[in-house]
Amino acid sequence: MANFSQFIADNEPALRLGVFLAMLAAMAGAEALWPRRADMTRAVRWPRNLGLVLIDTLTVRVLAWALPAVLPVAAAAMAAERGWGLFPALGLDGWPAFWATLILFDLAIYAQHVAVHHIPVLWRLHRVHHTDTALDASSGLRFHPLEIVLSIGIKVALVVALGAPAAGVVAFEIVLNATALFNHANLALPGWLDGLLRRALVTPDMHRVHHSVHRDETDSNFGFNLSVWDRLFGTYRAQPRDGHAAMTIGQPDFRDAGRLGLARLLVQPFRKGGPG
Numbered sequence: 001m002a003n004f005s006q007f008i009a010d011n012e013p014a015l016r017l018g019v020f021l022a023m024l025a026a027m028a029g030a031e032a033l034w035p036r037r038a039d040m041t042r043a044v045r046w047p048r049n050l051g052l053v054l055i056d057t058l059t060v061r062v063l064a065w066a067l068p069a070v071l072p073v074a075a076a077a078m079a080a081e082r083g084w085g086l087f088p089a090l091g092l093d094g095w096p097a098f099w100a101t102l103i104l105f106d107l108a109i110y111a112q113h114v115a116v117h118h119i120p121v122l123w124r125l126h127r128v129h130h131t132d133t134a135l136d137a138s139s140g141l142r143f144h145p146l147e148i149v150l151s152i153g154i155k156v157a158l159v160v161a162l163g164a165p166a167a168g169v170v171a172f173e174i175v176l177n178a179t180a181l182f183n184h185a186n187l188a189l190p191g192w193l194d195g196l197l198r199r200a201l202v203t204p205d206m207h208r209v210h211h212s213v214h215r216d217e218t219d220s221n222f223g224f225n226l227s228v229w230d231r232l233f234g235t236y237r238a239q240p241r242d243g244h245a246a247m248t249i250g251q252p253d254f255r256d257a258g259r260l261g262l263a264r265l266l267v268q269p270f271r272k273g274g275p276g
Contacts, residue, residue: 101165127269209237
């Protein structure tokens with residue numbers, strides 16, 4: 001475990017970027033070969049979604065420059081040096097702490113996702129993600145920068161509370177990014193494979209329900225990686241009522257293309273729904 005942790009620490013930026021680019025390319029290629037739906041409008045949507053990624057990345061870079069200790073990996077190193085958190089108190093380290101970090105962080109992201117749907121001020125931030133009118137791998141990158149900052153704060157608090165190892169934190173971030181690209185993909189999996197995978201993982205068909213225009217479906221299937229949390233907490237919905245081919249993706253109050261440009265997405269949390 002010590003060698004693995006050192007490898008993760010020494011190669012964190014390259015690992016994260018490499019897996020991200022490889023997964024994005026793989027999902028984009030798979031979508032082109034085996035699309036689930038035809039309404040992709042990539043030429044319009046991808047510049048917006050990738051533009052948000054660029055702004056989010058710059059926001060995190062500025063945050064790292066101004067307050068380096070508030071990023072999850074830096075917080076993990078600080079917690080380890082000072083013996084903070086539940087894991088050190090329980091004598092949990094090595095591989096057990098690594099796997100516990102992956103599982104508990106995934107549960108925390110599920111809980112965060114439920115919270116941003118049900119707390120109005122947070123929903124305004126998260127709504128930017130849900131106003132995409134089609135769903136593909138780029139949708140997994142479409143988040144308002146303030147929601148990214150919120151998510152970082154939650155992860156840092158969890159790192160300190162648990163005393164999570166840095167290797168586990170980095171591995172979780174890599175897995176989270178990869179699974180977000182996968183489960184947002186416009187990818188047609190064979191029914192038997194989708195059924196098999198969703199016993200453990202969130203599949204594209206499972207997550208697509210979450211992006212339905214119907215609010216009761218939007219408020220279901222909150223998991224990003226493991227599907228067990230939705231089943232355990234009663235938020236699992238197997239299929240959309242309108243079927244995957246006919247269902248409407250997005251939000252009813254944000255369907256006008258003029259309201260979905262990059263600049264409008266950045267100010268959207270400060271605007272109400274409805275016409276305008």
